[in-house]
Amino acid sequence: MTDVSEGKSPLGFWASAPDRHSAAEDAQGIAAGSMLAALGVTMLASAELLIGGTAGLGFLARYSTGLSFGLVFFTLNLPFYWLAYRRLGLAFTVKTFAAVALTSLLTELLPDFVGFGTLHPFAAALFGGLLIGTGMLALFRHRASLGGFGILALYLQDRFGWRAGLVQLALDLVVLALSFLLATPYVIVCSIVAAAMLNLTLAINHRTDRYIVR
Amino acid sequence: MAQQKQAPRRSLGFYSADPSQHTFLEDTQGLATGALIAGLGFYFLNQVGLLTGGTAGVAFLLHYASGISFGLLFFIVNLPFYYLSFRRLGWAFSLKTFIAIALVSAVTEIEQQFLLIQYLHPGWAALLGGLLLGYGLLALYRHRASLGGVGILAIYIQDRFGVQAGLVQLAFDLCVMLCAFAVVSPVTVAWSLLGAVVLNVFLAINHRSDRYVVVR
Numbered sequence: 001m002t003d004v005s006e007g008k009s010p011l012g013f014w015a016s017a018p019d020r021h022s023a024a025e026d027a028q029g030i031a032a033g034s035m036l037a038a039l040g041v042t043m044l045a046s047a048e049l050l051i052g053g054t055a056g057l058g059f060l061a062r063y064s065t066g067l068s069f070g071l072v073f074f075t076l077n078l079p080f081y082w083l084a085y086r087r088l089g090l091a092f093t094v095k096t097f098a099a100v101a102l103t104s105l106l107t108e109l110l111p112d113f114v115g116f117g118t119l120h121p122f123a124a125a126l127f128g129g130l131l132i133g134t135g136m137l138a139l140f141r142h143r144a145s146l147g148g149f150g151i152l153a154l155y156l157q158d159r160f161g162w163r164a165g166l167v168q169l170a171l172d173l174v175v176l177a178l179s180f181l182l183a184t185p186y187v188i189v190c191s192i193v194a195a196a197m198l199n200l201t202l203a204i205n206h207r208t209d210r211y212i213v214r
Numbered sequence: 215m216a217q218q219k220q221a222p223r224r225s226l227g228f229y230s231a232d233p234s235q236h237t238f239l240e241d242t243q244g245l246a247t248g249a250l251i252a253g254l255g256f257y258f259l260n261q262v263g264l265l266t267g268g269t270a271g272v273a274f275l276l277h278y279a280s281g282i283s284f285g286l287l288f289f290i291v292n293l294p295f296y297y298l299s300f301r302r303l304g305w306a307f308s309l310k311t312f313i314a315i316a317l318v319s320a321v322t323e324i325e326q327q328f329l330l331i332q333y334l335h336p337g338w339a340a341l342l343g344g345l346l347l348g349y350g351l352l353a354l355y356r357h358r359a360s361l362g363g364v365g366i367l368a369i370y371i372q373d374r375f376g377v378q379a380g381l382v383q384l385a386f387d388l389c390v391m392l393c394a395f396a397v398v399s400p401v402t403v404a405w406s407l408l409g410a411v412v413l414n415v416f417l418a419i420n421h422r423s424d425r426y427v428v429v430r
Contacts (some may be wrong), residue, residue, distance in 0.1 A: 018424035028419055035345055114342070117332035127329070130250055134349060204243055209233035211426050 019212050021142060026095065029142035034099050037135030037146065038106030039114075040128040045069060045107070046116040047124030050179040050191040051132075051198075052172035054080075054148035060175070063182055070104035077147035083155045084147070095144035103135075103146060125190040129197030137202055141211050236357060236428055241310070244357035249314050252350025252361060253321030257329070258343035260284050260322070262336045265394050265406045266347065266413065267387035269295070269362040275390065278397040285323035288362075289315060295363025298370050310359035318350075318361065336405040344412030351417060356426050 021029065044051060050059055058073035077100045085093040139145055149171045153164040180188060236244065259266060265274040273288035292315050299308040354360055368382035387410070394403045 018422065025419060028416070032345055032349070032416065035342065036349065039342060110338075113333075113335040113338040115332040115334070116329065118328070118330035120328035123325070123328035127250065127254060130247060131254075134247065134251065134353075138349075200243070201247065204240060207233065210428060213425060 021213055026142050026144075029138050030095055030099050030144055031102065033135045033138030033142070033144070034102035035106060035135070036131050036138065037099075038103045038110060040131030040133075040135060041069065041103070041107050042110045042114065043116065043119065043124045043128035043131065044194060046119045047121040047128075047190070048183075049121060049124055049128065049187060049194055050176070050183055051195060052175050053146075055146070056172070056175040056179060060178055060182070068108060070106075070108040073107070074100060074104035080147050080151045084151045087151065087154055087158070092143055092145075095139075095142065096147050099139050099144045100147045121187065121190040122193065125194035126197060129194035130201060132194075133198040133201030136198070137205050140202070140206050141213065143213075234427055241357050244353055245310060245314050245359060246317065248350045248353030248357065248359070249317035250321055250350075251346050251353065252314075253318045253325065255343045255346030255348075255350060256284065256288075256318065256322050257325050258331075258334065258339045258346065259406075259409060261331045261334050262339040262405075263398050263402055264336065264339055264343065264409055265390065265398070265403075266343075267383075267390055267410055268364045271387065271390035271394075275393050275397060283323060285319035285321075288322070289319040292362045295366055299363070299366045302366065302370060307358055307360075310354075310357065311362070314354050314359045314361060336402065337408070340405045340409035341412055344409035345416060347409075348413040348416030348420075351413070352420050355417075355421055356428065 041055065045059065045062065048063065050056060054076045055069075055073055057076055058069045061067045061072040062069045081093055081097055084096060136146060145151075149168050150164075153167040153171070156162045156167050157164040179191070183191070256266075256270065259274070260277070263278060265271050265278075269291045270288055273284055273291045276282065276287045276291070277284040296308055296312060299311060351361060360366075364383055364386050365379075368379040368386070371377050371382050372379040391403060391407065391410075394406065398406075
């Protein structure tokens with residue numbers, strides 16, 4: 001992964017080829033992405049908002065049973081690594097495992113060091129959605145993810161021919177339907193704002209023709 | 215969380231078909247994202263009395279010394295630099311920088327009504343604040359904007375008097391940190407240095423125009 005043969009980098013830290021990340025660059029990308037995502041999750045959790053995917057199931061477990069988000073999120077993602085390894089390769093799987101583990105750990109640790117006294121649900125949605133979106137953007141650009149349904153959806157498409165987008169939509173709808181049992185309409189509206197911030201950030205910015213690292 | 219999305223469709227006119235150019239809407243979201251995240255970074259630093267470099271550092275010094283709000287001071291401290299910016303870096307860069315700074319100032323002002331931090335460890339404030347500022351600045355740089363004047367001044371001094379821009383900026387930031395001893399405790403200055411290191415290492419690693427290929 002590291003290519004310093006062209007000698008542009010005296011420290012060997014920066015990859016000299018613009019289309020490759022060095023191991024150190026990947027490490028800081030995953031650390032930065034996980035920290036931003038964990039801060040976003042902490043903000044959403046402080047305002048008791050909801051979200052889709054395996055993180056949504058983590059929130060559901062937290063609000064309904066009091067289990068910790070980090071633990072549930074980490075555990076729920078475990079079954080997907082085998083699929084990820086089979087379909088997306090070792091490097092992606094290891095980096096995704098690191099990102100999910102770090103995000104889970106930080107969401108456990110952060111409340112001890114950052115406490116939000118008053119957090120307006122709308123502000124939480126705006127900042128939380130934006131932070132998770134930018135965190136995931138950093139992870140995607142370093143060829144990692146926050147695990148979960150996306151991998152399963154890809155697998156099901158290959159195995160049974162179900163469209164991955166529809167599978168993911170169905171899974172998210174199930175999570176949201178469950179969430180709506182717990183939430184007030186106001187919380188639901190704010191959660192939709194958070195989801196929109198998150199996904200717009202990704203949709204606009206995740207372009208492999210613009211950030212050209214493969 | 216939606217992952218593994220298909221590549222975005224370009225048929226809506228929202229996305230630039232040309233990877234080397236940002237559309238107006240892309241720039242708008244880039245500025246808004248960068249300003250919101252940087253504003254949150256300043257807010258974290260402000261909560262525990264930390265500082266940073268550049269014009270923001272001057273605004274923090276004045277804020278801690280006088281009690282006038284950071285957002286207002288940050289906006290005012292940057293005003294003299296727009297003329298240089300306009301002359302040297304063009305109106306598009308100057309306008310986008312003005313909007314980014316105005317947004318950051320507004321965000322840090324408004325935030326305290328919606329987002330009250332009850333407790334925050336200075337180490338985490340430095341780490342998270344540095345990271346948020348680094349990320350916000352990276353977004354702004356990639357959309358050809360910035361958060362203020364000292365860099366522009368440094369380039370001007372380099373051209374005019376032949377003093378290296380990097381040294382000018384370093385000297386300026388050292389002066390800010392030295393002045394900081396007058397208004398905050400030495401421990402706070404040390405945490406501020408950590409935040410500045412996080413910010414600048416993050417930018418040094420990630421701001422590469424050969425990797426993020428947009429040219430304007």
